[in-house]
Amino acid sequence: MTIRQTFAIDDREFRGKRVLVTGGTKGAGEAIVHRLAAADARVATTARSPDTGSPAELFVQADVSTLDGAANVAAATIAGLGGIDIVIHSVGGSKSPGGGFAALSDGIWQDELNLNLLAAVRLDRFLVPEMIKQGSGAIVHVSSIQRRLPLYESTIAYATAKAALSTYSKALSKELGPKGIRVNAVAPGWIHTTASEAMVKRLAAHAGSDEETARQGIMDALGGIPIGRPAWPQEIAELVTFLVSDRAPAIHGAEYVIDGGTIPTI
Template sequence: MTIPWKFTLDHQEFAGKRVLVTGGTKGAGEAIVRRLSAAGATVVTTARSATEASSPTLFVQADLSTLAGTETVAAGVMEQLGGIDIIVHSVGGSKSPGGGFAGLTDQLWQDELSLNLLAAVRLDRMLVPLMVEQGSGAIVHISSIQRRLPLHESTIAYAAAKAALSTYSKALSKELGPIGIRVNTVAPGWIHTTASEAMVKRLAAHSGSDEETARQGIMDALGGIPIGRPAWPQEVAELVAFLVSDRASAIHGAEYVIDGGTIPTV
């Protein structure tokens, strides 16, 4: 993999910081774990299966789409870190088939909402009081540009859940900002990950076409990507690292889009 940029890493920038990154064993989440760890943070991450954990030194196995799973993670954070300074809610995704609104059952809707919205809501409810006690902290919710550009063929429920996450994040920022806790949202466009390629395969299978046709269909639905490529996970991680750092101490209640120019409006 060739990353089209270079930067100088401060290996002590997050020294002493206790961090939770949900969904941190694949894709952008894994890149965020690696980036913050490389800058000195102590990072805990999560996945449904222990075999998914490859990069972090601290790990809690749990299904964050369930209340029990979020309770397990919150307990694990306290056991392994004793507190929390930074939370990055990266867990998310969609397993809905193609076929538009009619293909979405009640269970699929519930699954998408539980993973992409309620996981963050529940964990914040359990962990943010620790930040309130210490009067400091930083939270980033990973939303999606699909909250503004939903793909009607395959990700209606995912897009709706991410839209709700962005709205929730803004509301949370209003409450927590005055007591020293910053809350921001990152909205990626298409990221080059195994999950995005899995969606391509699902769409191809549903339509009876090949993967290249399905991939082009996604590009067409998005209106194209002006820079000509999806984002790399490491680019998303670099944005998140900036937002949770002291360099961004006046940035609060904002949403940062990283989509290569996909959204065509101001």
């Protein structure tokens, strides 16, 4: 699922910048890796799945939802890039079954929290001290509008974890701003990705319906998307790239919604 869009890129904007993007082989994470690499950043990325030709300088196959995985990625990034300037926490997602709250076991809850909240918390704990030493850095946590519009049928745990991530990101910004490190969050709505299509398939299977009915059910639960479509990964990448760039030096402690107008209130 791809889209051809033309965005102006300064191919030297991030020259020399050392960047880690988690979840960089699919969806928005993959688009962010490509966008930053095109601007001459030294990009490290990580995912559970093998690398399939990423433009990243460094790829670490690991599960950052585990403590050991996060520690290994942090160590490999510092060793491979010689330090860190930018961290983008793009990894996330949900594999929860349909069926509402009663379908979620303790194991599912823990898995969702580990992937969508604790992966970022742990990596920040390992990497932020390097930023503090140099007195500069930029961090983006990719949250979700589901922290405000949870879909109870299948993503309660995911939405809860993302709500906690947004709160954590704000708290971290208060601590790190005086140390020269900018921290922001991005909250996408529905994005055209393989993961979102997998959720559609799960909901269709649970309800015994077809995928189009399940897809419409999501649209109805969200209250519709005023621009008439989900966002594309490249559009998320443009916003994230701006926030970690030198073009946004005073943007700090903020959360930017990119949802095509889905959230109906201010």
